[in-house]
Every structure is written in structure tokens, then in C-alpha cells.
Amino acid sequence: MVKTDVLIIGAGAVGVAIAREFSKFRGRVLVCDRNDDVGGDASKSCSGLTSTSATMPVGTLECKIRTIAHTMVDVLCRDLDIPIIHCGSIAPVLTDDQMEQVPKLLDKAWQNGVWDYEFMPREEILEMEPTLNPAIRGGIYSPRDSQINQFLMVVAEAENAAENGVEFLLDCEVTGIETRDGRVRRVITTKGEIEATWVVNAAGLHCDDIAKMVGECDFAVHPRKGEFYVLGHDTPVKVKHIISSVPTPKTRGVLVIPTTDDNVLVGPTADDVEDKTDRKTTRAGLEEVRTKALEMVPGLCFADTITQFVGARPARVPEGYHILVSEKARGYVGISGIRSTGLTASLALGKYVVHEMRGAGLALERKVGWVRTRRGIVKFAGKSDAEKDALIARDPLYGKIVCRCEQVTEAEIVQAIRRPVGARTLDAVKRRVRAGMGRCQSGFCGPQVLAILSRELGIPESDVRKRGVAAFMLDHPTDNN
Amino acid sequence: MLGMKTKTCDVVVVGAGPAGLSAAEAAKSAGAGNVLIVERDAAAGGILRQCIHPGFGLKVFGEELTGPEYAERYIERAAAAGAELLTGTTALELRDRELVCASPSGIVNLRFGALVLAMGCRERTRANLVIPGARPSGIYTAGTAQKLINLFGDKVGREVVILGSGDIGMIMARRLTLEGAHVKAVVELLPFLAGLARNKAQCLDDFGIPLLLSHTVVDIDGVDRLTSVTIAPVDEKRRPIPGKEEKIACDTLLLSVGLIPENELSRTGGIALSPVTRGPVVNQFKQTSNPAVFACGNVLHVNDLVDHVSVESAEAGRNAALYAAGALPSAPAFPTVAGPGVRYVCPQSVVADGGEDVTLFFRTTLPGRRTEFLCTSGGKVLATRKSPRTSPGTMEQLVIPKDAVAALDGPVEVRCEHGEVLA
Numbered sequence: 001m002v003k004t005d006v007l008i009i010g011a012g013a014v015g016v017a018i019a020r021e022f023s024k025f026r027g028r029v030l031v032c033d034r035n036d037d038v039g040g041d042a043s044k045s046c047s048g049l050t051s052t053s054a055t056m057p058v059g060t061l062e063c064k065i066r067t068i069a070h071t072m073v074d075v076l077c078r079d080l081d082i083p084i085i086h087c088g089s090i091a092p093v094l095t096d097d098q099m100e101q102v103p104k105l106l107d108k109a110w111q112n113g114v115w116d117y118e119f120m121p122r123e124e125i126l127e128m129e130p131t132l133n134p135a136i137r138g139g140i141y142s143p144r145d146s147q148i149n150q151f152l153m154v155v156a157e158a159e160n161a162a163e164n165g166v167e168f169l170l171d172c173e174v175t176g177i178e179t180r181d182g183r184v185r186r187v188i189t190t191k192g193e194i195e196a197t198w199v200v201n202a203a204g205l206h207c208d209d210i211a212k213m214v215g216e217c218d219f220a221v222h223p224r225k226g227e228f229y230v231l232g233h234d235t236p237v238k239v240k241h242i243i244s245s246v247p248t249p250k251t252r253g254v255l256v257i258p259t260t261d262d263n264v265l266v267g268p269t270a271d272d273v274e275d276k277t278d279r280k281t282t283r284a285g286l287e288e289v290r291t292k293a294l295e296m297v298p299g300l301c302f303a304d305t306i307t308q309f310v311g312a313r314p315a316r317v318p319e320g321y322h323i324l325v326s327e328k329a330r331g332y333v334g335i336s337g338i339r340s341t342g343l344t345a346s347l348a349l350g351k352y353v354v355h356e357m358r359g360a361g362l363a364l365e366r367k368v369g370w371v372r373t374r375r376g377i378v379k380f381a382g383k384s385d386a387e388k389d390a391l392i393a394r395d396p397l398y399g400k401i402v403c404r405c406e407q408v409t410e411a412e413i414v415q416a417i418r419r420p421v422g423a424r425t426l427d428a429v430k431r432r433v434r435a436g437m438g439r440c441q442s443g444f445c446g447p448q449v450l451a452i453l454s455r456e457l458g459i460p461e462s463d464v465r466k467r468g469v470a471a472f473m474l475d476h477p478t479d480n481n
Numbered sequence: 482m483l484g485m486k487t488k489t490c491d492v493v494v495v496g497a498g499p500a501g502l503s504a505a506e507a508a509k510s511a512g513a514g515n516v517l518i519v520e521r522d523a524a525a526g527g528i529l530r531q532c533i534h535p536g537f538g539l540k541v542f543g544e545e546l547t548g549p550e551y552a553e554r555y556i557e558r559a560a561a562a563g564a565e566l567l568t569g570t571t572a573l574e575l576r577d578r579e580l581v582c583a584s585p586s587g588i589v590n591l592r593f594g595a596l597v598l599a600m601g602c603r604e605r606t607r608a609n610l611v612i613p614g615a616r617p618s619g620i621y622t623a624g625t626a627q628k629l630i631n632l633f634g635d636k637v638g639r640e641v642v643i644l645g646s647g648d649i650g651m652i653m654a655r656r657l658t659l660e661g662a663h664v665k666a667v668v669e670l671l672p673f674l675a676g677l678a679r680n681k682a683q684c685l686d687d688f689g690i691p692l693l694l695s696h697t698v699v700d701i702d703g704v705d706r707l708t709s710v711t712i713a714p715v716d717e718k719r720r721p722i723p724g725k726e727e728k729i730a731c732d733t734l735l736l737s738v739g740l741i742p743e744n745e746l747s748r749t750g751g752i753a754l755s756p757v758t759r760g761p762v763v764n765q766f767k768q769t770s771n772p773a774v775f776a777c778g779n780v781l782h783v784n785d786l787v788d789h790v791s792v793e794s795a796e797a798g799r800n801a802a803l804y805a806a807g808a809l810p811s812a813p814a815f816p817t818v819a820g821p822g823v824r825y826v827c828p829q830s831v832v833a834d835g836g837e838d839v840t841l842f843f844r845t846t847l848p849g850r851r852t853e854f855l856c857t858s859g860g861k862v863l864a865t866r867k868s869p870r871t872s873p874g875t876m877e878q879l880v881i882p883k884d885a886v887a888a889l890d891g892p893v894e895v896r897c898e899h900g901e902v903l904a
């Protein structure tokens with residue numbers, strides 16, 4: 001049986017940030033996830049904003065963690081080579097009702113220490129962001145809101161954690177936890193049993209299911225669905241800032257976001273649903289996104305859509321961030337309620353959780369030779385002719401363009417597969433190097449990426465998956481329908 | 482460090498599909514010194530390599546060939562004429578008179594006297610249609626499925642629904658049936674067929690595959706692999722009719738919902754594109770807004786038959802050679818206009834040079850019977866043709882005689898008058 005000091009359940013932003021924090025210390029750390037890849041569920045399908053706490057409920061744990069986390073993001077991006085754009089955000093004010101909200105919003109931001117959250121007159125805002133509806137009355141500018149590449153953020157942290165000794169067990173679902181004498185003893189997974197001294201539940205949407213396994217569940221989690229559109233690079237109207245609706249107490253509303261890869265992301269909705277597997281886009285949801293976005297940025301061209309998708313926020317009832325270091329089942333740490341702000345918050349959560357665990361008696365000894373930095377895969381696209389030529393000279397596979405839409409080469413795809421915690425599915429390749437992220441949505445490169453995965457992993461093409469345990473690309477012998 | 486390679490050619494052709502091959506052969510035959518084709522794939526042939534069904538070449542060769550056989554003939558012809566082929570080489574960027582290409586041996590800058598764009602097209606995807614629902618595996622564009630089956634020898638699925646009655650979708654309905662899959666239906670949003678009638682007869686009717694016109698897919702289910710699609714009839718505004726949904730269990734959905742010319746490269750060179758064809762705007766010489774750059778085949782406008790592509794591309798290749806030699810005639814140009822009943826006309830302008838007849842290609846907006854096509858300019862009729870039956874899936878043509886071309890003094894309009902509209 002596998003034995004570990006710490007087992008983290010969930011390789012989303014939260015689980016991986018905790019793992020990386022633990023990787024500074026001696027002891028064995030395992031992260032398991034039911035998915036085929038690190039990157040989580042909510043984490044990979046969120047808006048990707050790292051914003052200030054301007055709109056957070058004052059005085060909450062969420063607000064505190066988020067405020068601290070926001071100051072840590074830039075160092076992380078620098079150390080781990082994660083793409084981020086410091087674009088700032090603008091909330092255009094269109095109606096009288098919204099105008100009335102402004103003083104309250106400014107006051108709240110001030111209380112949260114976000115002193116550069118400002119209202120600006122119409123002319124100034126339109127000059128900064130000419131794509132906005134000319135009928136605006138003004139706008140709230142928040143200069144320190146940024147857009148991070150959420151896929152690469154978690155992948156980078158995981159690669160770095162792996163380099164520092166953390167082990168990842170993927171396609172590995174936790175199905176039960178045994179406790180004895182008031183302590184967690186072993187964790188039952190679809191890949192065998194794991195004996196763990198500490199079990200950290202960072203299972204996002206499923207954290208209540210895990211919490212039940214140790215009898216520490218006094219809450220429930222349901223998905224709050226968010227639907228998005230992604231528009232292609234060459235869409236004629238692109239925003240320079242994150243455009244957000246004037247926040248209401250319930251949600252930040254629909255956003256129009258410039259991404260780190262030069263796409264435009266539009267969404268999300270916020271709809272509470274029951275079924276935790278529901279990732280369906282709906283006619284009504286997409287229409288809502290479209291209408292609300294066009295009110296703010298009337299020129300957006302939805303004909304240039306390259307894909308639509310759904311993210312599911314883990315909505316907790318009762319709500320709020322909760323970190324439980326259990327007394328009843330010693331060794332169990334439950335993290336819940338990390339809803340729509342958790343990508344940013346994850347950085348501080350890693351610190352916070354480790355700190356709380358030390359407080360509960362976990363002795364940690366700093367390891368020697370911890371590696372702080374990691375470099376990303378060098379992209380071919382966007383380089384100068386001479387740089388491209390040099391890349392090809394170094395690795396001729398840089399001269400083989402596989403994804404024509406995003407100009408991704410075979411060298412990048414092979415690296416994505418061979419790196420620590422490497423990609424093993426088409427979607428995992430896509431998130432790391434963008435092959436298949438473009439306008440043709442892998443129509444051209446899909447078959448080639450499939451062949452490369454099959455070759456690199458040494459498996460037949462029919463065993464290559466799009467994602468998950470059973471989403472095979474081709475007809476699969478085990479399918480029985 | 483070694484400097485990057487540069488090479489100078491009279492004519493460079495991008496893409497070794499039927500368009501590029503035909504253009505290269507013609508350029509060479511018209512006297513161009515060195516003609517170079519760059520092709521990203523490991524082999525020449527383009528889309529035809531995966532079209533292993535017969536039905537190619539009836540117009541050009543007077544016999545029925547498969548796609549690879551048809552391509553093979555043009556590969557031989559281009560080689561025999563002396564055109565050079567560089568495979569495994571991708572054109573990355575077009576700058577005024579220079580094309581930047583990448584291959585495993587490095588970056589090469591090709592300086593050209595004239596360039597022919599022949600990059601083909603790509604398929605429209607689910608996102609372009611906004612089909613709501615889940616995002617499981619098992620959803621392919623028809624051409625991707627064709628490539629997987631015919632070139633990779635893979636099996637894509639068992640219970641299949643096809644959305645869109647384009648030619649590739651219908652051909653794949655037959656192909657999948659022959660492979661042992663069960664094609665449950667071909668679903669088409671429009672009240673009429675998108676592809677050619679002959680493909681419906683040979684690929685659907687002969688195999689008893691139902692075609693559901695005025696229907697669409699309104700929902701998709703499946704957490705991992707696709708488990709079902711929900712279809713519904715649509716009203717005359719193409720909106721799904723509520724309460725009439727029907728769920729069809731299936732593990733595979735093919736999309737055959739249209740092709741889009743692949744013009745990323747053209748964009749890097751600032752070539753003017755038509756919002757309707759989504760290909761470059763050209764005159765009858767297939768010359769684009771950059772006079773040294775020509776375009777042909779599916780990158781120019783989506784063709785139904787490869788035979789047309791070969792013919793049109795030979796003209797582009799020959800004109801490119803003439804341009805490189807400084808011998809392409811110039812005269813005032815007049816726009817062509819898509820009149821009533823016509824979706825687009827290609828070329829978008831006609832140069833009033835009387836050297837040759839000019840063929841206008843166009844598509845109608847609606848299917849019809851007893852149709853008359855008319856080409857006029859300033860009240861004068863330049864060409865007419867009658868057709869017993871027409872559909873938007875068929876590329877139509879009219880030929881303006883060279884005398885009329887020489888005498889042009891204003892815009893040229895193409896119009897379509899149906900005896901009976903079939904929508």
C-alpha cells in the first residue's frame with residue numbers, strides 16, 4: 001500500500017497551491033484527482049481574473065485571503081513564467097440605478113483597502129476604452145485587476161511542485177475514507193488504497209461528498225453554472241480592459257475580457273443547478289450573455305465565436321470560505337466554499353492551510369534545495385524570423401506546424417506531453433500549448449495530435465482520450481452502447 | 482550563427498492541393514522560369530488525399546476517378562512541367578514580395594515575382610452555429626472524420642447523426658454505413674438540400690438514410706462520450722418549434738455545415754477579403770488587391786467540383802507567370818454585382834481587356850426550376866443561360882464574350898430569375 005504524510009484530494013488551483021507550499025518541506029506529498037490532468041474543474045473554466053477585493057463582503061475570511069493573495073500573484077507569475085496581463089477593469093455605468101450604486105461601491109472598496117477604485121466621467125472612460133457603449137454615464141476604473149492564464153497557472157504550479165518532489169496521481173478518484181480512533185487512516189481510491197497521516201480535501205464542487213466520508217459535513221455544495229463565449233483573434237472589436245457589469249450584491253455579472261492569448265472571453269451567467277455533472281450550455285444562457293455584453297460593448301462580433309463552454313462554481317450553503325482542521329477526525333482538513341474568487345485566493349490559501357495545519361501540530365522541516373522557479377514551454381508563434389530559425393536549429397520539430405490556427409509546432413506538443421505532470425489527453429495538450437484552441441477547433445490538427453499522443457504515450461490511437469476516464473476520441477472497444 | 486535562407490522564384494504557389502498543382506503546372510507552361518510549390522503536409526494532393534470515393538474528373542478527364550487518382554494526375558503534370566515541390570513546409574507570413582516559410586530545416590524567405598494563394602478551406606464548427614448542450618467526445622466535423630477513417634484507418638463511432646446536408650456529410654453517411662456504422666439521420670436546417678442532388682441519390686437514398694429537412698440539433702448530451710442529440714423541426718424563421726423535440730441516442734455527431742476559405746496567410750499580407758465569399762477579392766485574372774498575388778481554389782471561394790478548381794487555378798497560374806514577366810494586360814476594371822437571386826459573384830471585378838472570354842462564377846440564394854441567369858451591364862445583356870433546375874449547392878457560371886469584355890464601361894450585374902422557387 002502507498003503511504004504518505006500528506007494526501008491532497010483535488011488538483012485544482014487550491015489543491016495544487018497547497019501542494020506547492022508543502023513542497024518546500026520534507027515529507028511525502030501526494031495529490032490525487034479524478035481528472036486526467038491537473039487544472040481542476042472550476043479552475044480551468046473560470047474567467048481568469050485576479051482582481052482586488054474592492055467588491056468583497058467587508059471583514060470576511062474570503063476578503064482577507066483574497067486581499068493577501070492578490071499581492072502574491074505577480075511574484076508567482078514571475079517565478080513560474082505564467083502569462084498575465086495587467087489590463088485593469090472598467091465597469092461602465094449605464095442606468096440611474098447603477099449610478100446610485102456608485103457611492104456605495106466606492107465606500108466598500110475603500111473599506112477593503114482598495115483606494116485606487118475610482119469613478120471616472122464618460123469622456124475619460126470612452127477615451128480609455130472606445131469600444132464601450134457611447135450612452136454610458138461614466139465608469140468605475142479598477143487599475144489593478146488583471147487577467148491570468150488560468151490553465152498555465154495551475155500547470156506551472158504543478159510542474160514546479162513535481163520538480164520539488166510532489167507526486168501526482170491522476171485518473172484517481174477518492175471513493176471512501178476510513179477513520180479509526182478519531183484519526184483518518186486510509187483513503188480508498190479507484191487506483192488502490194493510500195495510507196495518509198493528513199488528508200486535505202480540496203475537491204471543489206465535490207468537497208461535501210468527501211467531507212461526508214469523515215462525518216464532517218454540515219454544509220452542501222451545488223454547481224452555479226457560468227456560460228461563456230470565446231471570440232477569435234481576428235474579431236474586429238476587441239476590448240483593452242476587462243469590462244464588467246456594475247456589481248450587484250449577488251454577482252459580478254457578465255464580463256468582456258481580453259485574454260492572455262489575445263482572444264475575447266465573454267460571460268459568465270450565474271445559474272444554480274442540482275446536477276454536479278451538468279456542463280451544458282443553453283440557448284437561454286448564451287442569449288443572456290450576448291445581450292448583456294452587447295449593452296456594454298455594442299460592437300462585439302459573436303459571429304467570430306470559436307467556442308462556448310460552461311464553468312461550475314462550487315456554491316456552498318451556507319456560503320463563505322471555510323477551512324476546517326478537524327478535531328473529530330484528526331488529520332482531516334476540509335476546504336469549502338471557495339466559490340467565484342478561488343483562482344486568485346488559492347495562492348494565499350496554500351499558505352493559510354499549511355499555517356493552520358502547523359497550528360494543529362503538524363511539524364514541518366524546510367528542505368534544502370527547493371527550486372523556486374520554472375520556465376514555460378517556448379512558443380514558436382509570435383517570434384521573429386531569426387528566433388524561429390534558432391528554435392528550429394535547436395529542435396527540428398519546431399519546424400513542423402501542427403496546429404495551423406494557433407501556429408503550434410510539434411516540438412511544443414511533445415514537450416507538453418513529456419514534461420513532469422505531462423499532458424495525456426487532447427484537452428490537456430490544448431490547455432498547455434493551444435493546439436486546437438483556434439478557429440477550426442482541432443478539425444485539422446486533432447488527428448495529428450492524436451497520433452503524437454499515441455506515439456509518445458505508447459498506446460493505440462483508440463485509447464487516446466479527449467479528456468476524462470472515458471471520453472475516447474475514436475470508437476473504443478470498451479464502449480458498449 | 483548561420484544566416485537565414487533566402488530564395489528567389491518567378492512564381493511561388495502556397496498549397497499543393499488540386500488548385501496549387503494546377504496553378505504551378507500552368508505557370509510553368511506559360512513560361513515562368515522557376516516555379517515553387519510549398520506544402521505543409523508530407524505529401525501533395527490536399528483534401529483529395531482523403532476523398533477516396535469516385536466522382537472526380539468527369540469534366541476535366543471525361544472519366545470518373547477517386548480523389549487520390551485525380552490528385553496523382555495533377556502531381557505528375559506539375560512535376561512534368563518542371564514545377565518544384567517543397568513538402569513539410571508551412572507558409573507563415575506574407576510580406577509584400579516575400580513569403581516566410583518554416584520547415585524542419587529552418588526558416589526560409591522566398592522572394593517572388595508573383596505568388597499564388599491556394600491554401601484551401603476549413604470546415605465550420607459547432608461554435609459557428611451555436612448548438613447548445615454538453616461537450617463530450619464523439620463530435621467531429623465531417624472532413625475530420627473522413628481524414629481519421631480514410632487516412633488514419635481509425636473507426637470513429639457506431640450510432641451516428643449527421644447535421645448538415647453538405648456534400649462531405651452525405652459522402653460520409655455512405656462511408657460510415659459501409660464501415661458498419663448505423664447512420665440514423667441527416668438533419669438539415671434549411672428546407673432544401675445544401676449539397677449536390679447526385680450525392681443525395683447515391684449516398685443517402687441508396688442506403689435508406691433519412692434526410693430531415695427544416696430540422697436542427699437543439700441539445701447535446703453526454704458527460705464523457707456523446708450519448709444522444711435532441712433534434713427539433715424549425716419554423717420558417719429557422720427557430721426550433723418548442724414541444725416537438727425528439728431525442729436520438731447516438732455516440733457520434735458529424736457536422737457538415739459549410740466550408741470557410743482559409744485566409745490567415747492572406748490576412749498577414751493585407752490582402753483585401755470579401756465578406757461574402759470570405760476569400761480574396763479578385764479580378765478575372767484571379768489577381769488580388771496586391772497585384773503580385775493571385776488566388777484560386779477553395780481559398781478563393783468554396784467550390785463544389787474539383788474540376789472547376791483545376792480550370793480556374795490554371796488561369797491563376799498562367800496569369801501569375803505573365804505578371805512575373807511583366808506581361809499581364811492592364812485596363813480599367815469594373816465591379817461585378819450580385820443582383821437579385823444571386824449570393825455572390827467571383828471575380829469581384831472585370832478588367833476591360835478583350836484578350837479572352839471571362840467566366841463569372843456565382844451561387845444562387847434559393848433553389849428553383851426553369852431558371853434564367855442574366856449578366857448585364859448598363860442595360861446591355863452580355864450573357865444569358867437557362868437551367869431546368871438550380872440550387873445554392875451548385876456553382877453556376879456565365880461566360881462574357883471577349884468583345885463584350887473589351888467594350889465594358891460600367892459595373893456588371895448577375896441576376897437569377899426562377900420560373901418557380903423551390904424553398
Ligand SMILES: Cc1cc2nc3c(=O)[nH]c(=O)nc-3n(C[C@H](O)[C@H](O)[C@H](O)COP(=O)(O)OP(=O)(O)OC[C@H]3O[C@@H](n4cnc5c(N)ncnc54)[C@H](O)[C@@H]3O)c2cc1C
Nearest residue numbers: 010012014040041042043046049174204226311342343344
Ligand atoms: C464561471 C466561473 C468564473 C470564475 N471566475 C473567477 C475569477 O475571475 N477569478 C477567480 O479568482 N476565481 C474565479 N472563479 C472561481 C474559481 O474558479 C474557483 O474558486 C477555484 O477554481 C476553485 O478551485 P478548486 O481547486 O477549489 O476547485 P476545482 O478547480 O474545481 O478543483 C477541484 C478538483 O477536485 C477534484 N475532485 C473532486 N472530487 C474528487 C474525488 N472524489 N477524488 C479525486 N478528485 C476529486 C476534481 O476533479 C477537481 O479537479 C470562477 C469560477 C467559475 C466557475
Ligand SMILES: Cc1cc2nc3c(=O)[nH]c(=O)nc-3n(C[C@H](O)[C@H](O)[C@H](O)COP(=O)(O)OP(=O)(O)OC[C@H]3O[C@@H](n4cnc5c(N)ncnc54)[C@H](O)[C@@H]3O)c2cc1C
Nearest residue numbers: 496498499500520521527528571572600601778779786787
Ligand atoms: C472534405 C471534402 C470532400 C470533398 N469531396 C469532393 C467530391 O467528392 N467531389 C468533388 O469534385 N470535390 C470534392 N471536394 C471539393 C474539392 O476537393 C475541393 O474543391 C478541392 O480539393 C479544393 O482544392 P484546393 O487545392 O483549393 O484545396 P485543398 O485540397 O484543401 O488544398 C490546399 C492545400 O494547401 C495546403 N496549405 C494550406 N495552407 C498552407 C500553408 N500556409 N503553407 C503550406 N501549405 C498550405 C494544405 O495542406 C493543402 O494541401 C471536397 C472537399 C472537401 C473539403
